Amino acid sequence: MARSYDYLRDGAAIYAESFATIRREARLEGLSREQAQVAVRVIHACGRVDITEHLALTPGAVAAGREALRAGRPILCDSRMVAHGITTARLPAANEVCCTLDDPRVPERARAIGNTRTAAALDLWGERLDGAVVAIGNAPTALFHLLELIDEGAPPPAVVIGMPVGMVGAAEAKAALAGHEALASIVVHGRQGGSAMAVAAVNALASERED
Amino acid sequence: MARSYDYLRDGAAIYAESFATIRREARLEGLSREQAQVAVRVIHACGRVDITEHLALTPGAVAAGREALRAGRPILCDSRMVAHGITTARLPAANEVCCTLDDPRVPERARAIGNTRTAAALDLWGERLDGAVVAIGNAPTALFHLLELIDEGAPPPAVVIGMPVGMVGAAEAKAALAGHEALASIVVHGRQGGSAMAVAAVNALASERED
Numbered sequence: 518m519a520r521s522y523d524y525l526r527d528g529a530a531i532y533a534e535s536f537a538t539i540r541r542e543a544r545l546e547g548l549s550r551e552q553a554q555v556a557v558r559v560i561h562a563c564g565r566v567d568i569t570e571h572l573a574l575t576p577g578a579v580a581a582g583r584e585a586l587r588a589g590r591p592i593l594c595d596s597r598m599v600a601h602g603i604t605t606a607r608l609p610a611a612n613e614v615c616c617t618l619d620d621p622r623v624p625e626r627a628r629a630i631g632n633t634r635t636a637a638a639l640d641l642w643g644e645r646l647d648g649a650v651v652a653i654g655n656a657p658t659a660l661f662h663l664l665e666l667i668d669e670g671a672p673p674p675a676v677v678i679g680m681p682v683g684m685v686g687a688a689e690a691k692a693a694l695a696g697h698e699a700l701a702s703i704v705v706h707g708r709q710g711g712s713a714m715a716v717a718a719v720n721a722l723a724s725e726r727e728d
Numbered sequence: 729m730a731r732s733y734d735y736l737r738d739g740a741a742i743y744a745e746s747f748a749t750i751r752r753e754a755r756l757e758g759l760s761r762e763q764a765q766v767a768v769r770v771i772h773a774c775g776r777v778d779i780t781e782h783l784a785l786t787p788g789a790v791a792a793g794r795e796a797l798r799a800g801r802p803i804l805c806d807s808r809m810v811a812h813g814i815t816t817a818r819l820p821a822a823n824e825v826c827c828t829l830d831d832p833r834v835p836e837r838a839r840a841i842g843n844t845r846t847a848a849a850l851d852l853w854g855e856r857l858d859g860a861v862v863a864i865g866n867a868p869t870a871l872f873h874l875l876e877l878i879d880e881g882a883p884p885p886a887v888v889i890g891m892p893v894g895m896v897g898a899a900e901a902k903a904a905l906a907g908h909e910a911l912a913s914i915v916v917h918g919r920q921g922g923s924a925m926a927v928a929a930v931n932a933l934a935s936e937r938e939d
Contacts, residue, residue: 538895564919601812684749708775
């Protein structure tokens with residue numbers, strides 16, 4: 518049976534209407550212009566205007582992330598989904614997008630440190646961590662292990678997007694990140710989060726364009 | 729400053745505690761055992777036990793999807809994030825995971841049909857659609873265009889996972905899918921959805937293992 522579906526088919530018009538709807542419905546007061554740009558894209562990624570209740574950004578986190586990207590620093594991701602979701606055309610300096618989870622050394626490293634493979638993969642980031650944008654959208658263990666590495670003297674990233682998801686450790690890892698005095702962070706507190714929200718935050722840092 | 733963080737580091741233990749928490753907190757009554765397996769993984773992907781309020785599965789959708797995967801049918805995805813999130817080790821027949829969005833013919837096709845590139849990419853699925861598992865985790869236009877293709881006589885897939893996200897068209901596209909008499913579907917109604925939830929549904933069809 519042939520039906521016709523009435524829907525917007527123009528990508529630019531869809532983006533414009535989406536972001537207008539978000540800015541109309543979301544409570545963005547109390548956020549700076551730059552923070553609101555991040556909030557709007559995170560809402561766009563999850564379909565919930567009330568996610569702002571759980572969003573926390575340290576002062577200067579957005580500026581630090583944007584400066585790092587303009588300076589060509591890499592984006593380090595905990596999962597393939599995050600790495601593959603980042604819109605490379607938005608990046609200001611053809612920045613490297615790096616996920617080390619598939620490195621063949623990871624399983625042995627995980628056994629050696631007694632942690633998950635996602636956490637162990639961070640041990641391969643090395644000096645790239647220095648001034649980088651880190652995006653954690655999957656594993657609480659990765660975020661906890663990042664904090665351990667920093668505390669042990671690893672070079673600090675410019676900003677940490679902390680949005681792991683789930684029932685076990687996610688809320689706790691994000692609370693530890695947000696409370697870490699040495700790190701700029703963008704966090705969705707609680708159990709919610711995920712790769713799409715982490716990607717949205719990276720995309721917001723990469724460009725102010727709302728498309 | 730060296731701190732120690734107290735958190736579960738064993739992947740299997742994390743999965744077990746996560747799924748036990750979900751089954752304790754989520755309202756799964758009224759779902760069959762197979763439907764509950766999908767619901768649990770979707771909750772796991774978004775961190776919200778109340779997402780079940782928006783989840784709708786047609787009778788037999790889970791069985792149809794599982795049979796299609798066992799029979800070696802492909803998984804057709806609207807976005808790179810969905811394609812890259814699927815755990816290939818869970819697939820029962822080394823099934824093809826296909827996303828045609830990067831095909832060089834897509835931009836011209838989008839202009840020709842006056843739709844988004846994500847929608848136009850579906851025109852390249854061709855006969856692979858027959859009996860396939862379709863996973864839409866990003867674009868409402870892709871889901872609407874899928875319905876148009878089916879109505880115009882394209883071979884029907886075994887099941888459609890309809891979980892596009894957003895403010896414009898997502899709720900409407902999913903309502904149209906769930907109301908389509910010829911299609912088995914697994915839907916998260918409303919604005920919520922996204923690639924992580926779509927991946928979770930595919931992973932639940934691929935294997936009953938909760939890890």
